[in-house]
Amino acid sequence: MSVITMREALNQALREELHRDENVFLMGEEVAAYQGAYKVTKGLLEEFGDKRVIDTPITELGFAGLGVGAAMVGLRPIIEFMTFNFSILATDQIINSAAKMLYMSGGQFKIPIVFRGPNGSAFQVSSQHSQALESWFAYFPGVKVVMPSTPADAKGLLKSSIRDDDPVIFLEQERMYGIKGEVSDDEDFTIPLGVADIKREGKDATIVARSLMVPVALKAAEELEKQGISCEVIDPRTIRPLDIETIINSVKKTNRVVVAEESHPFCGVGAEISAQINERAFDYLDAPVRRVSGVDVPMPYAKNLEKLAIPDVDQLVQAVREVAYLEEG
Numbered sequence: 408m409s410v411i412t413m414r415e416a417l418n419q420a421l422r423e424e425l426h427r428d429e430n431v432f433l434m435g436e437e438v439a440a441y442q443g444a445y446k447v448t449k450g451l452l453e454e455f456g457d458k459r460v461i462d463t464p465i466t467e468l469g470f471a472g473l474g475v476g477a478a479m480v481g482l483r484p485i486i487e488f489m490t491f492n493f494s495i496l497a498t499d500q501i502i503n504s505a506a507k508m509l510y511m512s513g514g515q516f517k518i519p520i521v522f523r524g525p526n527g528s529a530f531q532v533s534s535q536h537s538q539a540l541e542s543w544f545a546y547f548p549g550v551k552v553v554m555p556s557t558p559a560d561a562k563g564l565l566k567s568s569i570r571d572d573d574p575v576i577f578l579e580q581e582r583m584y585g586i587k588g589e590v591s592d593d594e595d596f597t598i599p600l601g602v603a604d605i606k607r608e609g610k611d612a613t614i615v616a617r618s619l620m621v622p623v624a625l626k627a628a629e630e631l632e633k634q635g636i637s638c639e640v641i642d643p644r645t646i647r648p649l650d651i652e653t654i655i656n657s658v659k660k661t662n663r664v665v666v667a668e669e670s671h672p673f674c675g676v677g678a679e680i681s682a683q684i685n686e687r688a689f690d691y692l693d694a695p696v697r698r699v700s701g702v703d704v705p706m707p708y709a710k711n712l713e714k715l716a717i718p719d720v721d722q723l724v725q726a727v728r729e730v731a732y733l734e735e736g
Contacts (some may be wrong), residue, residue: 408590411587413583413584414445416442417447417562417579418560420487422568424566425459428483431459432449432482433488434463434486435463436462436465438460439462440452440462446489446694447584471486471497472500474565475500478505485608487681490526490529494584495540498543505550509549517572520575521571522577522600524578524579525580525584526538526539527578527580528582528701529582530581533707541554541578544576549574550576552576553572553644553645553646554618556583558588559591564645566597567599567600574685578697579614602646603642603643604644606624606640606642607640608630609637609661611636612631613638614638615666622666623718623719635729636728639657643680651683654683654684657724663727664693666680668698668701670700678726697727697729699723701716
């Protein structure tokens with residue numbers, strides 16, 4: 408085991424999979440000579456050459472489409488978007504080509520492609536560069552959506568995503584590249600897609616959190632423990648397919664649940680999780696499902712307003728106290 412950053416864990420995963428399978432290649436803006444806008448691809452051009460680590464023009468629709476075509480003929484492209492906000496320009500290729508090709512070809516064409524890059528809020532990059540897009544992509548059958556919250560999850564899930572025969576949307580939180588954690592040095596270390604992780608055991612309330620909200624939820628759980636409330640924190644890790652059974656089993660144990668997300672509440676992943684909990688475990692709930700989401704506005708540029716737009720520890724503590732009927736909701 409080594410203690411490394413999420414950035415380094417992602418770099419390890421890419422390097423190991425490029426070594427393991429000669430059909431894997433990486434393509435995107437500034438991934439090669441500049442070594443990645445966030446240095447996730449550091450050293451890969453020097454090690455693997457410009458046939459497998461490829462700089463592209465600023466043409467998301469173009470290089471995403473090139474990647475889909477490459478996947479159709481048996482290669483395993485990893486397409487990096489400098490920020491997932493730029494993937495909006497490539498959604499025709501992602502949604503209308505990659506997600507649907509297996510179905511529309513009657514199973515003749517697998518599309519083993521990974522679209523990866525930073526998602527969600529950053530630090531003062533304003534509303535066009537601070538969007539959490541997971542619910543957008545998770546809406547469409549045919550793609551898998553992955554959101555790691557720790558360096559170990561980042562490495563294990565990215566390796567599994569690269570080996571998967573379906574298109575994978577791999578969303579890295581821009582604020583989390585520098586967080587550190589223990590990561591296995593085993594080159595065969597993988598984490599299966601579609602399996603949630605219980606980050607903390609508890610008995611009084613469940614917090615379902617993903618990506619940036621996982622460390623926030625864990626801090627909230629520590630604070631609530633001091634107040635005599637034991638919280639279980641569950642990280643789905645994969646949004647589609649969603650491991651709803653792990654969430655339901657926790658709700659049946661704790662009877663109270665808060666769903667935390669930095670993204671907008673309307674038509675979001677939190678709304679889907681809440682709906683499924685109500686459909687599958689309504690009789691086990693001692694309080695309505697409570698959602699804590701980002702403010703339903705474009706992300707402000709001003710630092711003080713940006714801070715107010717993203718859920719924090721105090722908001723999660725308050726929400727858990729409300730579902731425990733310790734505060735007025």
